[in-house]
Amino acid sequence: MQNIWLRDGLTSRSFFFRTPLRKNNAGHRGLVTNAQLLPKLHNLSMIDGMKEIVVVGGGPAGCMAAIAAADAAKDACMKVNITLLEQNEKLGKKLYITGKGRCNLTNAGDRDDFFAKVNRNPKFLYSAYSGCPEEEVMQFFEGENVPLKTERGNRVFPESDKSSDIIRCLEKALWERKVDVRLHEKVRELRTFDGRVRSVKTDKRKIEADAVILATGGVSYATTGADGSGFTIARTLGHGLITPVPALAPLITEESFVKELAGLTLKNITATLLEGERIRFSEFGELLFTHTGVSGPVILSGESVIARDLQEGKKFTLKIDLKSALDEKTLDERLLREIGETPNQAVKSLMQRLLPKSLCPFVAAQAKVSEQKPLHDLTKEERQALIRALKGFTLTVMGSAGFSEAIITCGGIPVKEVNPKTMESKKVEGLYFAGELLDCDAMTGGYNLQIAWSTGALAGSSAALKII
Numbered sequence: 001m002q003n004i005w006l007r008d009g010l011t012s013r014s015f016f017f018r019t020p021l022r023k024n025n026a027g028h029r030g031l032v033t034n035a036q037l038l039p040k041l042h043n044l045s046m047i048d049g050m051k052e053i054v055v056v057g058g059g060p061a062g063c064m065a066a067i068a069a070a071d072a073a074k075d076a077c078m079k080v081n082i083t084l085l086e087q088n089e090k091l092g093k094k095l096y097i098t099g100k101g102r103c104n105l106t107n108a109g110d111r112d113d114f115f116a117k118v119n120r121n122p123k124f125l126y127s128a129y130s131g132c133p134e135e136e137v138m139q140f141f142e143g144e145n146v147p148l149k150t151e152r153g154n155r156v157f158p159e160s161d162k163s164s165d166i167i168r169c170l171e172k173a174l175w176e177r178k179v180d181v182r183l184h185e186k187v188r189e190l191r192t193f194d195g196r197v198r199s200v201k202t203d204k205r206k207i208e209a210d211a212v213i214l215a216t217g218g219v220s221y222a223t224t225g226a227d228g229s230g231f232t233i234a235r236t237l238g239h240g241l242i243t244p245v246p247a248l249a250p251l252i253t254e255e256s257f258v259k260e261l262a263g264l265t266l267k268n269i270t271a272t273l274l275e276g277e278r279i280r281f282s283e284f285g286e287l288l289f290t291h292t293g294v295s296g297p298v299i300l301s302g303e304s305v306i307a308r309d310l311q312e313g314k315k316f317t318l319k320i321d322l323k324s325a326l327d328e329k330t331l332d333e334r335l336l337r338e339i340g341e342t343p344n345q346a347v348k349s350l351m352q353r354l355l356p357k358s359l360c361p362f363v364a365a366q367a368k369v370s371e372q373k374p375l376h377d378l379t380k381e382e383r384q385a386l387i388r389a390l391k392g393f394t395l396t397v398m399g400s401a402g403f404s405e406a407i408i409t410c411g412g413i414p415v416k417e418v419n420p421k422t423m424e425s426k427k428v429e430g431l432y433f434a435g436e437l438l439d440c441d442a443m444t445g446g447y448n449l450q451i452a453w454s455t456g457a458l459a460g461s462s463a464a465l466k467i468i
């Protein structure tokens, strides 16, 4: 357990750990702090004037940080000014496009499932996740009158299928807590004195601050505001940076024929990414051909596993098992049966009974078998070659589609420079981090937003409890 220093020099044990799901003093559900249990101790810090917390970034992490800070201050019967600065004209521009506009806001799997799906630095997230796990996120939104539903793979969405409902809910929660939301205001610099954050310089003014929460996101989908300015700000203050690379991005393939297949979705396939002979990723699911390569759930997940290696120029091949449900022996038996039943038909007809029509010529070409050949002329070797192509249709990976199409940024603020129990910087007192700008990322399925909510909630409550 960690000590938190109050302004008057008293210490208290672990105020920031939130107790799950009860109504706080403000009457809001969730985001309750143990500070509620210690109002007298907190009142000792009331001798000081009004404190100021500035949250930089109005994405999910920043909004949740501001909400948690307000609740923590309220529970401690303290008045704290909370200002949220967002450079865009509205909050949650990226949140709006999540889950194809439906917002897969979390995953209803359990703790083990969550940590299994975090690709980078899962241990760093233990405290943040424990304080605000998926059920607390779900109860927070449902408590704010946003009904949710759980779909295949435990993916949680608003019942309305509208990400705008999640954004509206956050706006309302901020308004109710009197957070001063400033849009169209970009933070340029943070100023420190004596190792402590003191002020925030924006393109409009200077704000004195007792604590600052940086929640500026990564660098993917830059049009949503993810311009990497948070990385620059943190670096100026002495923080390092794990080189950002695009993750959960489509793959570009050497084979240009993919453009002829663009738009084709393959269900129930197994995609395997090989580095030489070594299997780096293998998953059953859905794949989509694009004009330059492949995308879809299994590809995005696979790309996030090899994201850093791709940037380093390592070579990968993608093998697609187009007939996952059948092992080679069963597939061979099926081919023999079909050949026996329709010996005068061409290979093309057989292929079209097994695969989407547009894919057949490319699979036959990979097997080096003419599509026009009558089935009765097919040799055993040719049949075996067809089976190999069906069970391992091969594409050469040239790289990822880059930040413009990456769902998340892999890399960011090194977690060893951040206290995992509070999200406070180990280099600058009073500076906190939350969300995607941290070097933590996960698979698709709602886990990345869960990281944003959890780290945002912890950063917000820690910042409030530090300064009151």
Ligand SMILES: Cc1cc2nc3c(=O)[nH]c(=O)nc-3n(C[C@H](O)[C@H](O)[C@H](O)COP(=O)(O)OP(=O)(O)OC[C@H]3O[C@@H](n4cnc5c(N)ncnc54)[C@H](O)[C@@H]3O)c2cc1C
Pocket: 056, 057, 058, 059, 060, 061, 062, 085, 086, 087, 088, 091, 092, 093, 094, 095, 097, 098, 099, 100, 103, 104, 105, 106, 185, 186, 187, 188, 215, 216, 217, 218, 220, 221, 224, 225, 226, 227, 228, 229, 230, 406, 407, 408, 434, 435, 436, 437, 445, 446, 447, 448, 449, 450, 452
């Ligand atoms: C197409 C797409 C679909 C996705 N779908 C899902 C999904 O369904 N489920 C899921 O879990 N994850 C999804 N993600 C990932 C998820 O959106 C991110 O993990 C999440 O938005 C990160 O939250 P954040 O608050 O850290 O950053 P962001 O959402 O990027 O918010 C950061 C905010 O900070 C602002 N900002 C930056 N710099 C400054 C500055 N200097 N001054 C002021 N403001 C600044 C930005 O304008 C931005 O609004 C998706 C991502 C994309 C691109």
